[in-house]
Amino acid sequence: MLVVLLQGTREEDDVVSEDLVEEDAQELYEAGEAQWGTDEAKFIMLLGNRSVTHLQLVFDEYQKIAEKSIEDSIKSELSGDFERLMLAVVQCIRSRPMFFAKRLYKSMKGLGTADNTLIRIMVSRSEIDMLDIRECFRLRYEKSLYNMIQDDTSGDYKRTLLKLCGGDDDIAGEFFPEAAQIAYKMWEISAMTKVQLRGTVRPYSDFDPASDAQALRKAMKGFGTDEDTIIEIVARRSNEQRQEIRQAFKSLLGRDLMADLKSELSKNLQRLILGLMMTPADFDAKMMKKAMEGAGTDEHALIEILVTRSNQEIQEMCSAYQNAFKKSLEDAIASDTSGTFKRILISLAQGAREEGPADLDRASEDAQALADACNADSDDLEDKFMSILCTRSFPHLRRVFQEFVRCSNKDIEQIIKKEMSGDVKNAMFAIVRSVKNQPSYFADRLYKAMKGLGTDDRALIRIMVSRCEIDLFNIRKEFKETHDASLHDFIQGDTSGDYRKTLLILCGGED
DSSP states (O other): OHHHHHTTOOOOTTOOOHHHHHHHHHHHHHHTTTSSSOOHHHHHHHHHHSOHHHHHHHHHHHHHHHSSOHHHHHHHHOOHHHHHHHHHHHHHHHOHHHHHHHHHHHHHSSSSOOHHHHHHHHHHHTTTTHHHHHHHHHHHHSSOHHHHHHHHOOHHHHHHHHHHHOOOHHHHOBOOHHHHHHHHHHHHHHHHOOOOOOOSOOOOTTOOHHHHHHHHHHHHSSSSOOHHHHHHHHHTSOHHHHHHHHHHHHHHHOOOHHHHHHHHOOHHHHHHHHHHHSOHHHHHHHHHHHHHSSSSOOHHHHHHHHHHSOHHHHHHHHHHHHHHHSSOHHHHHHHHOOHHHHHHHHHHHTOOOOOSSOOHHHHHHHHHHHHHHTTSOHHHHHHHHHHHHTTSOHHHHHHHHHHHHHHHOBOHHHHHHHHOOHHHHHHHHHHHHHHHHHHHHHHHHHHHHHSSSSOOHHHHHHHHHHHTTTTHHHHHHHHHHHHSSOHHHHHHHHOOHHHHHHHHHHHTSOO
16 A cells, blocks of 8 residues: 555546446445455555545445445454554545644643654645644644644744744634635534444343342342442443342342442442442432532533433433432522523523424524624623524534534634633533534543543543443544543553442443
8 A cells, every 4th residue: 555655646636537436435345344354455446546536525425335434444344554554544535634633633642742743744734734734633622733832842842843833723713714614524524424323331131130139139248248240240231221120129139229239339339330220310310419519519510411411311310300309400500500601501401402403594594693693792692602502403503513614714612712711611612512523522521530640530430321321432432533542541540449340341342
């Protein structure tokens, strides 16, 4: 493949063979997904020679045929250096500036700096597409390239790199013309991509609730506790199966399984196991209560739960909250928060977000209304953003945010960062992130829960418990792609003992 690329014989960008698009997509599918083994020569020939514009159309067609992206197919069909090379080719075809933005981010994140990579890209792209790379960097990592260079380098080396960078995009807020086209296309891809959500915990095949109930009783009876048995049963059953075990425990033994587990386990392991044994609605209700009780409020937890749950999940949580705490969730939010933030949370807690696909005409109207609000005072801006972001369906909001780029030439995320502050900014930002890519949002929340000194165990438990049967596999993929480290490794390095063992089972594997 390197030799093919070295020939410099790729077709020019304006060469598109419409008759060949479907044929090429079919040939790629048959060379990989449709057969045992992979015809690497076919991948090399097509990806090494066709024009960029042609291949972009081929990738769109491939997604329809294979019902998965070309990137996912390459990851499953190829391996090692060849896999990395082909993924790099695909990323450059999708967006060369985004490819370089990812390379720059990886060169500076974490401990140490890959200076060779940083120098190579800054020197080679500074007269070609550095503005676009900067914009892609900010789009993907919500931080300007300028700021990251400033934090990661020093002295005259830093001064020189910052000159090549050319400016701080966290100050600007508006797109450069080329970058606006990239941002518009990214929202288009986000709207078109059909992600198959996958959990890491599935129903246990040889399930026998009576047997599990007896085994759990035995593990807790007498002197000492058999934590291994408890973890193996609880972490490897679906939530529906766990509810059957609770019922069988009470029917056969006349005991409350939750009370027994609470008395036998302690600290984070106890919180994690009890969380898994609750229904999702009861667990969410308890997490909302925990976020609001005591001296401080965990605003990030309130935002995360209310932004990411479906209407039905929110309604069931509200009912569970009322039953458990004899107070409506709305009243609890009203007494614990204030101002616009309170109104945002109460709006979300209605569980009345519109559902269904985007209305393209209305999306344009909504985008224009948001663009007009950017010129209003801060209260009107927040009210208009709230009225649209808290009520429209996610598919519709994807189109709104795309049209917002077209009619304002601004970045919706950057406007929120610049014009809003505090909890209101965090709530609005979480909605945009969830609309764009919800597994990525959760991956970021998990990363923040474990990075640096100390662990936010409540956030870690909340996300691992609530997502393990829904989309934790997708979250793992996003975590690896963004942070260049596996979720499994982060958990392993940041937790210990039986608590770690349970989390790793929920995680479901090492990427």
